Amino acid sequence: MIRRTTIAWGAVAVTAALALSACGGSGGGGGGTGAGGTTPLDGRGPITFATGKDTSGNLQKLVDTWNGAHPGEQVRIVELPESADDQRQQMVQNAQVKSDAFSVLNLDVVWTGEFAANRWVVELPQQQFDLQNFLQPAVESAKYRGKLFAMPFKSNGGLLFYRKDLLQKAGIQQAPKTFAEMSADCQKVLALPDAAGMSCYSGQYEKYEGLTANFAEAVNSAGGTIIDADGKPSVNTPQAKTALDTLVQGFKSGMIPKEAITFKEEDSRRAFEAGKLVFENIWPYQWAKANQTDGSSQVVGKFDVAPLPGISGPGVSTIGGYNMAISSFAKNKATALDFIKYMTSEQTQRSNLLATSEAPVLTKLYDDPELVQKYPYLPTLKASIMGAKPRPVVVHYGDVTKAIQESVYAALSGQKPTDAALSELQQKLQQLTQQ
Template identity: 30%
Template sequence: MDRQPATLSLTPGLLQSVWSMASNLRRLSSWAAGLVVAALLFNAPFAHCRDFVAEPRASSPITLHFVTWKADHPRAWDEAIQRFEQVHPHIHIKREIAPHSSTAYHDLLTQKLRNRDVSLDLFFMDVIWPAEFAAAGWALPLDEYFPQNERENFLPATIASGMYRHHIYGVPSRIDSGMLYYRKDLLEKYGFLPPATWNEMVRQAQAILVGERTAHPLLRGYSGQFKQYEGLVCDMLEFVGSHNGSFLTDDGRRSNLTAPESLQAVRFVREQIIQQLATPAALTYQESESLAVFLQGNAVFHRNWPYAWGLGNDPRHSKIVGKIGVTTLPRFSEGRSTAALGGWLYGISAYSRHPDEAWAFVEFMASPEMQKHFAIHASLAPSRLALYADPEVLHANPQYKDLFPVFQTARARPRTPVYPIVSHIFQRYFSRVLAFPETDIREEAEEADRKINRFLALFRDL
């Protein structure tokens, strides 16, 4: 029997004090304060309740509403949907295209779920959302559909990302982890091997920029994701983690941004990456913008996810086809290479009237055949273990052979139902200290620590 969570007596006085504490956290938006109250109102005792009785499976036509994002490889997704509808001719998939930014996507999706939109059936969840969605009662528990023996076919980190309080709420569609792309032709021209450390990468980039100044005046040393959004958190986790730092303490109870390792890593990014190798425009880059710089031949090094390999070697999108290498992210001299765990999970709305049909779609799309399809035609790294030994997958993505250990050890961002608030503080802190060289990194980190610790203590104590 599952252990029952402790219930919470929501008195008016308690709600008022919660709102007061959340609202008084300086420089946080009103939605962030409201999310704390929402997390309490919809905490675990209500997480498995449903307001609607599932309709029985029927042969009459059914339309499933699937909130997704604009695909980088639309043909691969169009074919996948067509194949599902051929197997299930009574089910039609209606896709709603959400913003490409995970932050904007989250805002759109959670608005629908807060409104208990019964027309919404399926959605993608970023790997950091299941705790929030489960605690709020928005995502349907999938234990009866997705048994333990089937979960064992997936990379453990991808399964763990979909869990909350011993229940599973998401099925991994793929795995993402940060990796370093580089101009193989330029490194070979100047006699360099792929850099093992961040300092080595800086030296290589500076030497190449000097040598290419006349021929390629627009060339920059590095292109990454430094806009104030969730991608910035991933990028900075990799720098901080590779300096033996962390965002939270080991027990996850307190923020750790003021630790010396974390402060030194942030200072390195500001002084060496932003000010020396990139341009001020990098502070506005998400994945697509930073990748465009690289594919136009205007960056020596580029941090991105696995999907960039396919685009980089597609002449319709890239000017550097055949000139790209990929390797593990560098580390600091005393640290270890750290890659942020990314990826997307299929989730089913707790308010869907068609959960069985929705599961049929999830099961089909997460099958070995379809993950192989996406690996070959969209360069999406599979979450299924067996596909890393598939000859066709490895032929299309030879980098998987060397990068498989990275997928196995990718580091997750903090898992907490209040992660959107915590991430908002991370984003503001990192964006501010990177964009304004005159800011005192320690002072900004101390303020961020205080805010995060208040939220972590609030949720933990209740």
């Protein structure tokens, strides 16, 4: 009987203790995380590579090749969800519990600053990579405050897809270089009977990350910046106003169809493939999709690509892509570093491009005759990426992109005049970058 009592009380005590310790547990987070500066990257053995769902199917082959050559340092792919937000969330959670489950992280270019500032990824030894062989804008996206925290693995840049056939019919020889030229070309093209019911131009203007990219492109193409080289917000400038006015005017005049305010990449892609757009600003993946002969595309062989049109300067694309970084909490960091070197090597990048058509990060591959024959858009893409600017590199990128989307969307949908939207945005960005 006594025993039973003890057990009963014991059980109650355990319950209470569980509840208490659980409460205490969450409080202890943080503390001092290691010393600053570079930590030595040592330790060899099996590692993992955390990356978004591999839609190309080629990643496993690349890893298999590595595994064949490194029996003691096997790499296992940890496939995260397809959505970028979910990938980021899982990586953040993994970092917050200091888990060593993810060794190498495949970071979207815009997360790199956040992960570096939180010391979730370690600094990489710059001298061990031939950085001059890489696309410079891609390398810049992997740096935080001048230090290298990741290596570019895939790149991306926006291109202007246009209807070659219609432009020729309208007697236009060259793709437009500016918005004004594009608008003039559209007037000619849309007058053609073949172009009945078509709209001139679209990018991605739904309230999501794509809107930030499109707005950044417009501002950079007008010679401005969202956040300048000193880290100060600069959207109260005439350049930023010109950029936003151009987009707003595009919607008002019908140059951009009014439903484009609901467009994400896939919506604008479908619109272009259905023959509803003369010009479209999108990532290069559109090339393969629009050339599909399974009946999904009405424009097979009827289009070409050009650099993005400028506004009051040359057109500037926003850089996209992925950077590989090493988790601060990983074991076997030396193996991880070698694996990154392997994945960014010329051989790997070339075979990946051939298998997946994903934009490589090594400059010379863009001029390779064999590759250019297979992917005729490569030289244009290179020009686009070389001229590309990163989106603002800030720690609280999530807050910054949210503020941009909020104000720009309000202006595009006509709820706020551009002046008011931009001054409000400037104010918010100042608060966010002060911290």
